[in-house]
Amino acid sequence: MTLDSFTFPDWIEEFQIGDDVFGSAYEATLPPRRAWMKKTIAQVYAVNSPDSPQKTWVVNTWKGGFETEVSTAPLDCVVMLVDQGATSAVRILAALTPALAAGVKNILVVFTGEGELSQAVLTGFELAGQEAVISIENEKCDELLSNIKDSEVDSAILDLRSNPTDIPYAQNIKYWRAPVVPRIAVCLDEDGPDMDILSFAHPDAIIEEVSIEDLAEFSGYAVVVPAELVGEALVDFKLVLSHGQEGCWIWSDLTDIFFKKDSVALAVC
Template identity: 60%
Template sequence: MFQFPEWLQEYQVEDETFGAAYEATLPPQRAWLKKTIAQVYGVNSPDAPLKTWDVNTWRGGFETEVTSTPLEWTVLLLDAKSVSPVRILAALVPALAAGVKNVLAVFGGEGEISQAVLAGFELAGQEDVVKLPQNKIEELLEHLMSSGSDGAIVDLRTDLMLLPYGPGVRYWRAPEISSISVCKEEDSPDMDVLAFVHPDVDFVEVDEDSLAEVESDAAVVPAELVGDALLNFSIVLTHGQEGCWLWNGFNCSFFKRECVALAVAE
């Protein structure tokens, strides 16, 4: 059975640090983090079976049999610029929903982990969070690559760094989100909420006519403009969802190992 190295316990973020971060995050802010967790869980079908075995019979007298099981481990890589709690949660929760038993968040480099990010981990039940010097990150990754177990690395760092490669190891790097187009109406969306969940992003105010002219990484629009926004942005949030996040094309299937068999139909 896979286990992370015991020496990681020396670098574990203490419970008191989690508690202080939770208290420092206001109840309305925590509510948005909870909403993101619940919705990403919902999209990734957490009630699905832990292990599946599907058999399909095809024309021509043959069958395919596919088994699906969670990967053995997942590591989230963070640095001082990984400060958006909802974007991090949207990358973490699919692994939890997939049933991965060993999930570790690793903070490297200078600085401290954002309190909002720690509060998000606390709400998601992600207790295994460590802060490592670079040489220890390299030691951990080398151990994982040579472990012979199937796993995934989710890279949420701003600075791209080369990583070792191992068979059975998957890698996903979060797309850069540096600007978000915001189409306002009356008091929506809540810009204070947007600033909390995306403290590293520039917000560009647009209207219905200029929506297609501005190059941004995502958009926040009234519900009636979703169709137009989807023609120009891969991630769109409606008013009322501005404090949440969902990564396009990234879900719990990334964290599952599939095996396929080609058989003669009986």
């Protein structure tokens, strides 16, 4: 099955979240907060080389009298799993946007479990142009993933559920589970950052104010620091956000490369 022929099963349309829900969420999210989500989308999209060719074919000739030919193309489909506890719109968008930048045509967001998606997360999908968002029970989710596995298309699962269940291994499916971000350290100065925006961006995390002196003692995934401390903080943290970037996010281990498939040939010159 090729990129052009793959489609998700027809039954998912029954569980599509309606335009009215998206519209209400968008209107309920204040414009300054929408602006921070737009900034995350724009920056992560730019980092992941959206202007590069969708498909490439590279031939290298080596001294040993042989050559390699490498074909690269976007995956056939991507499924993002979220649940009621997945409330950070910017972290979700930072996972979704590289797939969009890579040129994946079939992207589906699947909400599972009890409750419903937060208004901020729904607004983020609206801003990113991600219209295919469904809400289904866990059993139907298993059926969907089995369908993708059986189709043998090159796929990926982005698991941002707060209570993830194990996903059976499948050779044709890449799997990425979002790191847990329970705490974010913040070094304040006279210019910020905006603590209200930080709380909005990460409603599931503890935002902990720390001094510059105590920063090295903090154990966590991310910190927010004045610009002059960025280089120093990079030594100890996966993500460093300078003041002025506090409402954004990017995943260091998730780029457009993850959303592409490679084929390599060894040939005689």
